[in-house]
Amino acid sequence: MRRASVGERGSKAKKISAIVDAVSNAALTEYDAWNDLDALSTHTDVDGIDVDPAGIELNGDEFRGLAAIYVALQYGSGNEERFETSDTFEGQFEGHFDGTRPVIDKITVDTSPFYE
Numbered sequence: 001m002r003r004a005s006v007g008e009r010g011s012k013a014k015k016i017s018a019i020v021d022a023v024s025n026a027a028l029t030e031y032d033a034w035n036d037l038d039a040l041s042t043h044t045d046v047d048g049i050d051v052d053p054a055g056i057e058l059n060g061d062e063f064r065g066l067a068a069i070y071v072a073l074q075y076g077s078g079n080e081e082r083f084e085t086s087d088t089f090e091g092q093f094e095g096h097f098d099g100t101r102p103v104i105d106k107i108t109v110d111t112s113p114f115y116e
Contacts, residue, residue, distance in 0.1 A: 026107060028107060043077075052065070089110060
């Protein structure tokens with residue numbers, strides 16, 4: 001089995017770092033995940049997205065991985081009494097590289113624990 005050279009490891013680390021940044025800063029309203037999250041409350045805000053770099057799979061110019069998606073869920077509107085809570089859901093992402101820039105093609109989220 002051939003070991004990766006220092007340059008290859010450095011390049012992989014840069015790619016993974018770029019993916020983490022891209023996913024962490026993704027506007028979820030542009031992805032399928034948003035419909036599932038928005039259905040959970042009267043008003044849903046994304047508090048953050050965490051990506052574990054060790055869980056990212058690279059396959060050529062394509063990548064995939066898992067993310068923790070943190071949301072604030074607000075209930076009530078107008079003159080109603082309002083209630084706010086927060087929750088975390090497991091998300092998945094897929095994408096590809098356009099040159100050195102990661103492009104997120106898909107972000108999905110599993111909201112099934114919310115309904116259990």
